[in-house]
Amino acid sequence: MINKKWLGILVLLFAMLLAVSACTGDDTGSSNEESNEESGNEDGAEEVAGEKTLIFGRGADSIQLDPSKVTDGESIYVTNQIYDTLVRYEEDSTEVKPALATEWTPSEDGLTWTFKLRDDVTFHDGNDFTAEDVVFNFERWATSAEYIYYGYMFGASEEDLGGIIESVEATSDYEVTFTLSEPNAPFLQTLAMPPFGIASPKAVEEHGEDYFKNPVGTGPFVFSEWVPDDSITVTKNNDYFGDAAKVDKVIFRTIPDNGARFMELQSGSIDMMTGLNPQDIQTVDADESLQNIERPSMNISYMAMNTDKEGPLAEKAVRQAINLAIDKEKLVSLYEGIGKPAKNPLPPSLWGYNDDIEDYGYDVEKAKELLAEAGYADGFDITLNTFSNPRPYMPQPKVSAQAIQEMLKEVNINVEVIESDWDTHLSLTENGEHDMAFLGWTGDNGDPDNFLYVLLDKDNAKMGSAGNIAFYKSDEVHDLLKAAQTEMDQEKRTELYLEAQELIHEDAPWFPIAHTTPPIAANSKVVDYVPHSTGSEPFNMLDIQE
Numbered sequence: 001m002i003n004k005k006w007l008g009i010l011v012l013l014f015a016m017l018l019a020v021s022a023c024t025g026d027d028t029g030s031s032n033e034e035s036n037e038e039s040g041n042e043d044g045a046e047e048v049a050g051e052k053t054l055i056f057g058r059g060a061d062s063i064q065l066d067p068s069k070v071t072d073g074e075s076i077y078v079t080n081q082i083y084d085t086l087v088r089y090e091e092d093s094t095e096v097k098p099a100l101a102t103e104w105t106p107s108e109d110g111l112t113w114t115f116k117l118r119d120d121v122t123f124h125d126g127n128d129f130t131a132e133d134v135v136f137n138f139e140r141w142a143t144s145a146e147y148i149y150y151g152y153m154f155g156a157s158e159e160d161l162g163g164i165i166e167s168v169e170a171t172s173d174y175e176v177t178f179t180l181s182e183p184n185a186p187f188l189q190t191l192a193m194p195p196f197g198i199a200s201p202k203a204v205e206e207h208g209e210d211y212f213k214n215p216v217g218t219g220p221f222v223f224s225e226w227v228p229d230d231s232i233t234v235t236k237n238n239d240y241f242g243d244a245a246k247v248d249k250v251i252f253r254t255i256p257d258n259g260a261r262f263m264e265l266q267s268g269s270i271d272m273m274t275g276l277n278p279q280d281i282q283t284v285d286a287d288e289s290l291q292n293i294e295r296p297s298m299n300i301s302y303m304a305m306n307t308d309k310e311g312p313l314a315e316k317a318v319r320q321a322i323n324l325a326i327d328k329e330k331l332v333s334l335y336e337g338i339g340k341p342a343k344n345p346l347p348p349s350l351w352g353y354n355d356d357i358e359d360y361g362y363d364v365e366k367a368k369e370l371l372a373e374a375g376y377a378d379g380f381d382i383t384l385n386t387f388s389n390p391r392p393y394m395p396q397p398k399v400s401a402q403a404i405q406e407m408l409k410e411v412n413i414n415v416e417v418i419e420s421d422w423d424t425h426l427s428l429t430e431n432g433e434h435d436m437a438f439l440g441w442t443g444d445n446g447d448p449d450n451f452l453y454v455l456l457d458k459d460n461a462k463m464g465s466a467g468n469i470a471f472y473k474s475d476e477v478h479d480l481l482k483a484a485q486t487e488m489d490q491e492k493r494t495e496l497y498l499e500a501q502e503l504i505h506e507d508a509p510w511f512p513i514a515h516t517t518p519p520i521a522a523n524s525k526v527v528d529y530v531p532h533s534t535g536s537e538p539f540n541m542l543d544i545q546e
Helices: 004-024 033-039 045-049 073-082 131-141 148-154 187-191 201-213 258-267 278-286 316-325 328-335 364-373 397-409 422-430 449-456 475-486 490-507
Strands: 053-058 087-089 096-098 101-106 112-117 165-172 175-180 221-227 231-236 249-254 290-294 299-305 339-341 380-387 413-420 436-442 510-516 519-523
Touching (some): 053 073, 053 258, 073 221, 073 249, 112 131, 131 165, 131 175, 131 201, 278 290, 316 490, 328 397, 328 510, 380 397, 397 413, 397 436, 436 449, 449 475, 449 490, 475 490
Parallel strands (some): 053 249, 380 413
Antiparallel strands (some): 087 096, 112 175, 165 175, 231 249, 290 519, 339 510
């Protein structure tokens, strides 16, 4: 007779075996609905046993799953699986191709855009997708300043919530027309950005303020479960109009520590991870069971200086001195090969990049001279806010902050490093509660406007929702950036952006740090994964092969 103790152990072991089977799949690696029909399996047991599950490890939890309200990559990674946009980017570029819209026609003056829509799409809640749903979403985004990206990209404000979009009209069941108040050169590329994923109106109305944790879209995966600070699960959308997902389930696991996350990858507990420590890249390369996949670089890490606060940072000479007092080459060496020093807000991969600008360089004596001229020969005390979780553009934020702290001691600037979790850090910087702060940006649409206007225009220096966390408010730069938005000729736009970068460099609201090629480590069984330069991508094309 088996006693209760051994019976309990046997039950536990059996449960663990089932869990491993569900996570890794069987030897065939294929058990979708179609294969079950072919085999005549009616009870579905083999489908569960052979289910393909991708477990994706990341450094922080999502903030929320209503993409129009967030700017963090951890949220967008998930929402990219759940929602579709009117148009989407090509797999390996920011060129635009059809998605929910099949074709589009701009008017000659650029003020009207007409989109023809697919007529075979349903939301995850079973409702048909029509032009009225597009109207609903754009009107929703234009009702409140809390829809941050709408404001960033379409110039909306509390005084003018619609921004440049004057109206969105359903001209038939499957045709929608946008009327703009002025031409907008990046308009089409902007519509492909994840924040403009189309949500089910019924779900938005049903869940109200809780919609952010009950997302319903039309994408290749359906939201299943969110366990805060632990995991988010999405499952394959069997009715997807596009390329059907090859895996049945994706679990986004939150594992804050880079080293712990890497150990889970090595043990097989997860299949992919971001935030690989640079020193672990060689370990991945030497392990045949793993692979290192580089994301194309379209990003910037920087230290913003709050120009809106009374005190030393309000002085241009002080900001220039700080740029001179930091040894950028030494700082970027902490990236261990995945970062290159930055001198502009734009990454060099984008058109409009001003390569003629000469970086400040490292010159402690010149920094001391500027500080003395500004009345700060004896230095001052200041804070530097950083985040605890690694980001694609900054793999070791605390170590980087401590390095700057030591360097600025040489010019009598005493820095207090304040470390916060990611959500808290975003909140305090958007509200201007910092002196200096680390942040970064991965481009959304391949247009210079997405960096310069979003991150450094006075329109986006609003307390509570600032993308411009330096709170830099240059009228000259603003005029150049607005002119570039309405100019449809790319050569003329380039000239405007070149000039804007010169002014920004002179005013020094930032200390630009690095552009990175973020590594993504994965089990070698993960195939057909193509990382996008925008920082995230739908997972319907990747597969797991045994």
